[in-house]
Amino acid sequence: MAKAKSENAKKPMTKQDLWIYVKRYWQLYLLLLAPMIYFLVFKYSPMYYVLIAFKKYSIVQKVSEMPWAKNNGFEYFIKAFKNKDFINALRNTVLLNLFDLICGFPVPIIFALLLNELKFKFFKKTVQTVAYMPHFLSWIIIYGLAFQLFAPTNGLINMIIEKLGGQTIHFLDDPNSWVKTYIGVGIWQSFGWNSIIYLAAISGISPELYEAASVDGANRFQKMWHITLPGIRPTIVVLLILALGNIMGSGFDRVFAFQNNLVMKNAEVISTFVYKYGIKGLQFSLSTAIGLFQSIANVIFLLFANWFSRKMGERGIM
Amino acid sequence: MKVEMQNPSVNVSRLKTKIGDWVIVAICVVIMLICLLPMINLLARSLSKTEFLIKHEVFLIPKGFNLSAYSTVLGDPKYIKAFGWTAFLTLVCTFLSLLMSTLCAYPLIFPALKGRKFFNAIITVTMFFNAGTIPNYLLMQNLKLLDNPLVLIIPGCLSVYNMIILRSFFYGIPDSLREAAEMDGASYWTILWNVYIPLSKPVLATLALFYAVGRWNGYSDALLYMKKEQFYPLQLLLYNILQNINQVEVTTQEGFSTPGLQESLKAAIVMFSTVPILCIYPGLQKYFIQGVTIGAVKE
Numbered sequence: 001m002a003k004a005k006s007e008n009a010k011k012p013m014t015k016q017d018l019w020i021y022v023k024r025y026w027q028l029y030l031l032l033l034a035p036m037i038y039f040l041v042f043k044y045s046p047m048y049y050v051l052i053a054f055k056k057y058s059i060v061q062k063v064s065e066m067p068w069a070k071n072n073g074f075e076y077f078i079k080a081f082k083n084k085d086f087i088n089a090l091r092n093t094v095l096l097n098l099f100d101l102i103c104g105f106p107v108p109i110i111f112a113l114l115l116n117e118l119k120f121k122f123f124k125k126t127v128q129t130v131a132y133m134p135h136f137l138s139w140i141i142i143y144g145l146a147f148q149l150f151a152p153t154n155g156l157i158n159m160i161i162e163k164l165g166g167q168t169i170h171f172l173d174d175p176n177s178w179v180k181t182y183i184g185v186g187i188w189q190s191f192g193w194n195s196i197i198y199l200a201a202i203s204g205i206s207p208e209l210y211e212a213a214s215v216d217g218a219n220r221f222q223k224m225w226h227i228t229l230p231g232i233r234p235t236i237v238v239l240l241i242l243a244l245g246n247i248m249g250s251g252f253d254r255v256f257a258f259q260n261n262l263v264m265k266n267a268e269v270i271s272t273f274v275y276k277y278g279i280k281g282l283q284f285s286l287s288t289a290i291g292l293f294q295s296i297a298n299v300i301f302l303l304f305a306n307w308f309s310r311k312m313g314e315r316g317i318m
Numbered sequence: 319m320k321v322e323m324q325n326p327s328v329n330v331s332r333l334k335t336k337i338g339d340w341v342i343v344a345i346c347v348v349i350m351l352i353c354l355l356p357m358i359n360l361l362a363r364s365l366s367k368t369e370f371l372i373k374h375e376v377f378l379i380p381k382g383f384n385l386s387a388y389s390t391v392l393g394d395p396k397y398i399k400a401f402g403w404t405a406f407l408t409l410v411c412t413f414l415s416l417l418m419s420t421l422c423a424y425p426l427i428f429p430a431l432k433g434r435k436f437f438n439a440i441i442t443v444t445m446f447f448n449a450g451t452i453p454n455y456l457l458m459q460n461l462k463l464l465d466n467p468l469v470l471i472i473p474g475c476l477s478v479y480n481m482i483i484l485r486s487f488f489y490g491i492p493d494s495l496r497e498a499a500e501m502d503g504a505s506y507w508t509i510l511w512n513v514y515i516p517l518s519k520p521v522l523a524t525l526a527l528f529y530a531v532g533r534w535n536g537y538s539d540a541l542l543y544m545k546k547e548q549f550y551p552l553q554l555l556l557y558n559i560l561q562n563i564n565q566v567e568v569t570t571q572e573g574f575s576t577p578g579l580q581e582s583l584k585a586a587i588v589m590f591s592t593v594p595i596l597c598i599y600p601g602l603q604k605y606f607i608q609g610v611t612i613g614a615v616k617e
Binding site: 021025028031034039041043044046049050052115120125131132141144146148149153193256275288294295298 | 331335338343346354356357359360377418422424430431432441447450455472473475481531534538542553554556557581588591592595600603607610611
């Protein structure tokens with residue numbers, strides 16, 4: 001069947017065939033027109049400006065007229081890696097992503113396992129609704145919440161710590177506490193939402209497996225370990241690949257909302273660095289070079305993570 | 319019952335399961351509290367009297383209940399305007415994004431469409447490679463979109479992730495429905511409008527939620543491309559207030575400003591800009607769970 005089809009496709013189209021085809025399908029191309037223009041203009045045409053990374057930017061010249069940068073055009077890449085602030089931002093990007101991954105990745109899985117054990121339908125739904133709530137708050141609002149909750153003198157948490165006789169913790173002003181707060185708040189925001197995928201995967205596991213295990217006298221944890229977790233393993237692996245592939249990525253909204261001058265040593269990441277050097281500091285060539293470096297590193301990490309998971313005998317994502 | 323009584327080991331394991339169930343319920347209650355407490359604390363602050371806030375006496379229950387912070391927010395045209403502008407933006411963006419996603423997803427489900435692989439490749443590449451902040455900024459500059467309210471609408475009007483959710487859903491609609499309509503001589507436009515859209519209402523609702531939340535909560539595009547304050551979305555205004563970039567100007571009846579009222583005012587503003595989303599999402603829960611699940615399925 002497939003062979004016949006491909007043979008059919010190989011036959012050269014006569015003019016008449018083409019006319020019939022166009023007459024039949026032109027509407028679909030018309031529908032695709034707007035989205036394709038969107039992709040070309042907003043996703044592909046900016047790639048032309050990436051050339052700025054290899055050129056000496058000047059506000060009065062066109063990109064094609066700008067002179068090439070020194071060192072075969074790599075002047076700004078070299079400059080970036082000699083820049084201590086950038087190295088620091090690079091370090092922070094990787095570290096914050098790693099902490100997010102290590103601390104945050106298991107939480108939705110555990111939460112999904114817990115929810116799966118709940119027997120009262122209504123209660124389960126209520127827990128889910130409440131746990132999804134933080135995902136719908138903007139990072140600005142979450143920062144507002146954290147700012148009030150973690151305030152050193154009159155925040156709820158420090159008031160409790162004080163009442164228990166502890167020392168005030170500067171959750172958002174001390175660089176090291178800031179990292180913990182940032183990671184913790186990230187988990188708070190995403191664990192419920194991220195559990196949706198695992199719950200869906202769990203619901204796809206055949207109930208017969210659980211029944212058989214019950215007959216054999218397996219307890220709750222044995223069932224989790226031997227049935228549920230292996231059942232959702234492909235999902236876990238795919239999401240782990242995506243997370244690993246994103247280890248060089250840096251979202252802007254979350255980290256920018258939480259930054260303040262006291263914690264920059266640990267809080268500056270590549271995206272905010274580019275914003276400050278590029279948009280605020282007008283160093284266009286340098287920040288374009290850094291952005292390009294980050295994009296390429298991202299693709300490499302993703303391809304590598306994908307390749308690795310295939311090698312380990314799992315399905316890849318591509 | 320009798321059988322159980324005769325076998326004590328079964329009884330013990332039943333008891334263990336029951337205790338386990340309650341432990342899990344307890345853990346879930348704690349998780350819910352962790353999610354809700356920050357919001358409750360904020361609500362309590364926004365409803366409390368200044369003097370109790372300064373004395374650090376407000377935990378979860380408002381002290382000296384009053385609505386003055388809210389009446390200040392609602393009485394200030396700056397917030398009402400930003401709220402209205404953001405609501406308008408959200409509506410327009412959601413509608414435009416749904417339209418664009420449908421236009422993009424629908425033609426791509428026809429196996430006979432020539433160039434389908436090419437179109438798909440164009441789309442997939444954009445998921446993995448991004449030109450970066452500065453190239454995007456220069457593009458907006460060249461398109462004369464800087465400080466133009468359209469910059470908050472057009473550049474974000476199509477999300478590949480959301481489009482893929484819709485495309486996967488379209489794939490799931492039986493071909494026979496489409497073929498039957500084709501036999502009747504319906505045009506592809508009619509098939510989309512009369513077959514696919516009506517069947518896709520749940521997933522379109524999900525996408526609408528995702529797009530609306532994205533626009534309502536987004537601020538980085540405005541931070542980068544918009545300098546005119548009258549076009550600031552609510553979240554950027556909120557950011558400036560929280561960072562004290564724009565001092566919150568509050569005067570009490572006596573005519574002087576108090577730091578405590580500022581605090582309850584900040585709390586009230588945060589509540590004010592959160593409530594719309596918190597009202598909408600629980601009703602759509604069934605749908606967005608489906609949406610996320612479809613999105614996770616490998617193509």
